[in-house]
Amino acid sequence: FFFFFKQKTAYEILSGLVGSEMCIRDRYMGIFNIQGGLMGFKRFVQAGRVAYINYGVDHGKVCVIVEVINSTRVLVDGPTLGVPRQVISLRRLALTDHLLKVAKGIHTKALEIVIKKNDLVKKIGESSWAKKLAAQKRRAELNDFERFQVMMLKRQKAYLVNKDVAQAKGKKSKKAPAKKPKEAKSGQQAFYASNYINLFAPVSYTHL
Amino acid sequence: FFFLMIRRPPRSTQGVSSAASDVYKRQVSTQSTWDFQWCQRRSMGKESKSQFSLKKVKQYILVGRAKPVAGQKEEPKVYRMRVFAPNTVIAKSKFWTLMRKQKKIKHTGGELIAIHEVIENPSKSVKVYGIVLRYQSRTGYHNMYKEYRDTNICGAMSQMYMDMAGRHRAREETIHIVRTCVVPESKIKRAETKSFTNGNVKFPLLNRISRPPIKKFKAFARAKRPTLFLQQNNSDS
Numbered sequence: 001f002f003f004f005f006k007q008k009t010a011y012e013i014l015s016g017l018v019g020s021e022m023c024i025r026d027r028y029m030g031i032f033n034i035q036g037g038l039m040g041f042k043r044f045v046q047a048g049r050v051a052y053i054n055y056g057v058d059h060g061k062v063c064v065i066v067e068v069i070n071s072t073r074v075l076v077d078g079p080t081l082g083v084p085r086q087v088i089s090l091r092r093l094a095l096t097d098h099l100l101k102v103a104k105g106i107h108t109k110a111l112e113i114v115i116k117k118n119d120l121v122k123k124i125g126e127s128s129w130a131k132k133l134a135a136q137k138r139r140a141e142l143n144d145f146e147r148f149q150v151m152m153l154k155r156q157k158a159y160l161v162n163k164d165v166a167q168a169k170g171k172k173s174k175k176a177p178a179k180k181p182k183e184a185k186s187g188q189q190a191f192y193a194s195n196y197i198n199l200f201a202p203v204s205y206t207h208l
Numbered sequence: 209f210f211f212l213m214i215r216r217p218p219r220s221t222q223g224v225s226s227a228a229s230d231v232y233k234r235q236v237s238t239q240s241t242w243d244f245q246w247c248q249r250r251s252m253g254k255e256s257k258s259q260f261s262l263k264k265v266k267q268y269i270l271v272g273r274a275k276p277v278a279g280q281k282e283e284p285k286v287y288r289m290r291v292f293a294p295n296t297v298i299a300k301s302k303f304w305t306l307m308r309k310q311k312k313i314k315h316t317g318g319e320l321i322a323i324h325e326v327i328e329n330p331s332k333s334v335k336v337y338g339i340v341l342r343y344q345s346r347t348g349y350h351n352m353y354k355e356y357r358d359t360n361i362c363g364a365m366s367q368m369y370m371d372m373a374g375r376h377r378a379r380e381e382t383i384h385i386v387r388t389c390v391v392p393e394s395k396i397k398r399a400e401t402k403s404f405t406n407g408n409v410k411f412p413l414l415n416r417i418s419r420p421p422i423k424k425f426k427a428f429a430r431a432k433r434p435t436l437f438l439q440q441n442n443s444d445s
Contacts, residue, residue: 041412043412043413044410044411044412045410045411045412045413046408046409046410047407054418054419054421055419055421056421059421059422060421067333067334068404068409068410069334069357069358069359069404070357070400070404071404071411075331075333075334075359085331085332086331087331087359087363090413093413094416094418095413103407104407105333105334107332
């Protein structure tokens, strides 16, 4: 009789996994490969991944992940990008969409060839991220007179925009409300596109 | 004269060694003589600054022997030891501790002939380092074999010390390094090391908090809570 009545251990009673058991299950990155899918992630830490360094000595530069050391550090290199081959913490990296086809541990010279072949420098420069960074940099470099010019241009822009908004509002109040907002919006956008004032175009002044 | 006898340290120890750092007898060996300039070169210039490798310890080679006694027939044997220590002071201390335990040569009765820091060339590739160690826990002594991925032995050793402290509460003083080696891929034992050595390893970065690039820009208080997903989900590269 007592053979069939075994005292249940806590392990047997529990229907799900305890926290530590889940950790054990997920230890070797199993969570990122549930049923073959990758849970919607697009950017991975992997050999060949292009990353942007956002902290430290090489802050602002772009590099290529050459080899993953462990979950916190990677070996990184950037031959034509101004980054010496080094170990860097993943905390200091922001992954980009670009991925080069390289074998792990690729040497600097071979990587240089791959970078040139893929025209990486150009591709990165064309990305909106790089453009945004360039605009930020430009903004930081403005001198007092340029900041004044920016203020004047912003004021002009705001005037034109508000004028258009007022017009659109006026139209909107007259007709049926349902469909009009879309049109008004596109009208605004078209206006923006045609009258875009480049606030960060280099301004030359020689009289000072 | 003795300096010329110093050999480049081997990658791994040979054969069985006791639970202490390696102590070598003076050997007539086929190994090339040590490049003195190489070992004296301290910094690697600009590169050393950007090397993000935790260096808790440095590698030293210490050479010492018992002091010759007046009536002695033979010259006392010279011993060479490879020691991992944060600085020369601790390295010397470790050297004499082990000389005393192993060879019955006390610091007072011995002389240190040479101490050199072993500086590895700056990292070009990632290796797997296997470390056999003996440590003292609260209840006894245990042997361990641990593997670490790193670009140099000192980095791997630093990892080991931190790992032991975190996992086993074993402080540096209680750990003795028995053997170290570079493990070829086919001989890796630990699953985690194996998974990272795999060329196809990839994982996303989660819970990314963007931090200011310079400490100067660190804000005491912020208006908004950080967004943790922008860096990875943003298809706008």
